Amino acid sequence: MSGLAISTTGLVHIYRAHGHDVAALSGIGISVRPGELVGLLGPSGAGKSTLLQLCGGLLTPSAGRLRIGEHKVETMTEAELDRMRAGDVGIVLQGAGRNLIPYLNPIDNIRYAQRAAPGDRVLPKPAEILELVGLAAQAQSPLTALTPGQIQLCAVAVGIATFPGLLLADEPTSQLDHQARDEVLAAIRKINAETGMTVLLITHDPEVAATLPRTITIRDGRIAAEGRSGEEYAVVASDGSLPLPPHVAELLPAGTLVQVTTTEDGVHITPVPQEEAE
Numbered sequence: 001m002s003g004l005a006i007s008t009t010g011l012v013h014i015y016r017a018h019g020h021d022v023a024a025l026s027g028i029g030i031s032v033r034p035g036e037l038v039g040l041l042g043p044s045g046a047g048k049s050t051l052l053q054l055c056g057g058l059l060t061p062s063a064g065r066l067r068i069g070e071h072k073v074e075t076m077t078e079a080e081l082d083r084m085r086a087g088d089v090g091i092v093l094q095g096a097g098r099n100l101i102p103y104l105n106p107i108d109n110i111r112y113a114q115r116a117a118p119g120d121r122v123l124p125k126p127a128e129i130l131e132l133v134g135l136a137a138q139a140q141s142p143l144t145a146l147t148p149g150q151i152q153l154c155a156v157a158v159g160i161a162t163f164p165g166l167l168l169a170d171e172p173t174s175q176l177d178h179q180a181r182d183e184v185l186a187a188i189r190k191i192n193a194e195t196g197m198t199v200l201l202i203t204h205d206p207e208v209a210a211t212l213p214r215t216i217t218i219r220d221g222r223i224a225a226e227g228r229s230g231e232e233y234a235v236v237a238s239d240g241s242l243p244l245p246p247h248v249a250e251l252l253p254a255g256t257l258v259q260v261t262t263t264e265d266g267v268h269i270t271p272v273p274q275e276e277a278e
């Protein structure tokens with residue numbers, strides 16, 4: 001299957017907790033083209049995992065629009081979401097072991113993941129998947145004999161067992177040494193390049209982020225910035241608002257009046273001294 005696009009408009013997710021609700025996402029608008037490899041960044045609690053789970057059909061939006069390929073996620077029934085997860089979207093949850101059946105070897109883990117795929121789907125051979133992620137030699141090894149890096153590669157292999165159009169991975173390179181981290185990242189890049197699968201991965205590691213062609217940073221449930229090959233940019237939202245980079249926000253406390261002017265060489269934001277504003 002070829003890569004799936006992701007498109008969201010005004011995406012909101014509220015967790016209904018006892019006593020109070022938590023707005024994890026407060027109006028996210030992103031557009032990811034088929035076959036892109038995108039990193040999702042942001043501080044702890046920013047809403048990254050929530051966005052990933054919405055894209056994977058594990059959660060449903062509280063408001064807003066979410067398209068995964070042709071799927072209109074906000075209108076889908078539980079059964080339709082199940083079918084999307086079984087064939088079109090692969091999810092690698094944080095903590096490799098959560099994605100694997102501990103008593104099955106790598107090739108049987110892949111076979112098991114393929115059982116849920118829709119009957120009309122032509123599935124790749126499990127050996128091909130292991131070859132793609134670089135685990136061919138460990139196909140029959142018990143998971144207990146694998147290194148942490150190989151276990152993570154196995155979790156990725158299970159995530160792509162049906163060759164979905166979208167791979168979602170929650171911190172696939174965390175808790176690994178640098179060599180294992182780079183091997184997992186190389187496998188994900190290879191999957192993306194050779195199959196055209198769209199990939200959205202969460203990372204906290206600035207070294208990983210710097211190597212990705214595109215990154216999206218979330219802060220307080222909103223898009224805070226986008227990166228292109230290591231360079232960070234602020235992104236104008238659909239309502240015209242512009243989140244300030246943290247080092248600028250520090251200089252302009254909430255409530256500061258600013259003058260926004262345009263000149264030939266750009267747009268300037270100038271704080272108005274308080275005495276002038278009064």
Ligand SMILES: Nc1ncnc2c1ncn2[C@@H]1O[C@H](COP(=O)(O)OP(=O)(O)OP(=O)(O)O)[C@@H](O)[C@H]1O
Pocket residue numbers: 015016017022023024042043044045046047048049050051
């Ligand atoms: N099941 C839940 N019930 C209530 N609140 C939740 C739930 N899951 C997450 N949250 C809250 O939603 C917000 C966003 O959480 P989320 O896990 O999406 O952030 P994150 O950016 O992935 O964080 P981290 O990097 O720590 O994994 C946080 O305030 C979190 O406490």
